[in-house]
Amino acid sequence: MTALTQLEELRKKIAADSRSLREASDRLGAVLGAASKHPDALRTYRSGSLASRFTNRPVADADGGLVIDRRKHPALGPDGDGELPRALVDSVHSLIRPLLVQRYPSIRIEKMKRGLLVRFNEPLSSGEDPTVDLVVALNRVEAPGLWIPNLDRNPWDPSHPERHVELFTSGWPQLRQTRQHVVRVAKAHAKQFSEPAVCSFNIAALAWECIELAEPLDRALQRFFDYAAASLVQHLTADPAGVSAPIKVADRKRAVQRFGTVADALDLAIEAGDDDAKVYEILAATGIFWKLVGPPPSPAATIHQAIASGDPMSITKTGTLVAGITSGATSIKPTRSYGGQHVAAYRRRSSGPWYGRFADRLRFEGDTRRHVVGLRIPRRPHQGGVRYRWNVALPGCERRQVRIEFRLSSPGVPRVYVDGPAESPHRYEDGSLCMWYPRDPLERRWSYGDGLHALLGQIAVHLVKEHNWRQTGEWPGAEVPHGVEAKAAQ
Structure with a gap:
């Protein structure tokens, strides 16, 4: 698992539930709709994390405001x-x-100090019960933005919440998404501490300054934390709208130290590549994402999840089944498991089957002869065909003895037999594995031209599917009922 994979999992973990976001938005809309009926209302607006799409789980509140027509209240502000x-x-x-x-x-x-706090006291099924903060504000006469009151301390503060939302949601879609993801993860990082060094608005402002490219989350986060540390060393963060004073920081020195520590850790995690243990050790360290990053899943869990989700899979040079596309590995086609009659998908040449010609056999076997662990390749075909044997250990499954046969009667169609448990909804009558629907297009089934290595990948995936089915009673992945006609299956 790379740093990118781990951070994406973290991002999904903290992501706000869509139903909670929708409910918070609806509640805010109801409050703003009611406030707009005030006889002195000029307009209403949405602001804050919800409007900027920076909200994490749990969804606690939604922010908005009512702008009063100052012509009716000339003494205000x-x-x-x-x-x-x-x-x-x-x-x-x-x-x-x-x-x-x-x-x-x-x-x-x-x-509340800026206006009204609306509590609904109607928790959602998730336990969340979003409130609404309604600010009562005035337009500024000779400058952009609003005057926001502080009812506790009596002053008025200049701000431009509408402009903030406009800026934070600006840019092309991929850039906006990168910025939003960075802010959410950075906010989650800050929230791990009992005393965050910076506020959420400061994080959003720093991200708006430095995130100028759409790029993978690991690189974007490294850029953000590095920039944030360097920027705060020099000065406080300016208001993106240019209306308020620079953003106050609870502990500037501590903020710089925390940002810098995460930036350095992300550098190391990215360099660690797909070394699961090292990436986890770096990201789960105290001060980084120690409350957010879970231990890396076992290889078996990763593979089972990939199969169930239909995610890409591949088989390494040594014959190890892995989730995702790994450099130097052979990708595995997503197939629909089937069962019925074998269908020939190879035309025999007049010179005999492919396995009798050295060049064709060498092309078919490729590097598997040298690299795949536990694979036995015959020196020469026997009279009725060619037979390969593979002793394979799959993650989460017992070790299996696999026999692959290509027969003279159908040299392009492999018959694959496996020892051990035979219960399976997707085997042929002779007990061989039915791993794909033979009438599917080439991109959804194995064919002779894919080679032996890709066939080993299909076998490994099918055996894991069988193992899951025996444990759960449900077949993970696409399938075609036995005996279905071609037209019905397509």
């Missing part, structure tokens, strides 16, 4: 007499509660 909208916030509260309680009977609305 720094552009007026500096008055705070306490009475206005109370009037918004009085307006939206009766409008929302019909849909959300357990709703509770509280004042």
Whole structure:
């Protein structure tokens, strides 16, 4: 498992549930819809992580705001007499509660320093119960952005939440996705600490500054953490909208140290390639992703998951079945398991079957003669055909003795027999494996031109499928019912 694979698994692990995101968005929409009916409303807006698509699991809240028409309240804000909208916030509260309680009977609305906090008290099946933060704000008269009140400390702060969302969701789709993935993982990293050194908005702003390419997650994260450390050494992060003061950091020195440590670790993890143990050791170290990265799955679990999901698989030069496409390995075609009558798929030449011609046999066997462990290749064909034997140990399965026969009557169709348990829904009447539907197109079945190495891969995958079926009663992967006609199968 490479650093990229491990980090992608981490990203999926922290990803917010789509139903929870939809519910949070619906709740925010309901609150904004109610607030827009206020007689002094100018407009409403969505902001924060949900609008920028930076939300992780669990989905805790959704942010939005109500912009008041300052012409009706000239004394409010720094552009007026500096008055705070306490009475206005109370009037918004009085307006939206009766409008929302019909849909959300357990709703509770509280004042917060920026406006109103709406609690719904209706947990989802996941246990999440997203709240809504509704800011009550004013347009600035001579500058872009909004005046956001602080009802606890009495000042007004300039900000531009609408512009932040516009910037954070800008760019072509692949770039936006890279930025979103980086921010989510970086936020999850910061949340591991009891006292995060930077806030989520700071992480988003740094990602907006440095993520300018669509690239794999491991490279993008390394770029982000390296940039974040170097940037914070020099200065605080600027507001992306150019409206607020630089973003405050709880502990700048600690933030630089944490960012730098992760950047160095990601460098080492990327260099470790597909060394599972080393990648895990690096990423699971304290200070990196120690609360987020799980131990690497066993080879058997990885292969079983790949088969069940229909993910790419390959067989290495030495005959080891692996999930994914590995350099130097032979990819395995995704087939539909079948059973019925053998179908010839090879035309015999007038000069005899392929295994009687040295050049054809050498081409068919390739490097398997030298590399595949446990494979016995006959020196010469016997009178009725050619027979290969393979002693193979598959991840999570018992060791098996495999016999592969190519007969004179059908030299292009292998008959594969295996010792051990014979119970299987996909074997021919003679007990040989039925690994693909013979009338499928070439990209979905093995053919003579694919060679011996690819055939070994198909055998290995089929044996794992049989093993899973014996344990679960369900066949993992595509299949065609026995005896089905070609047209019905296609």
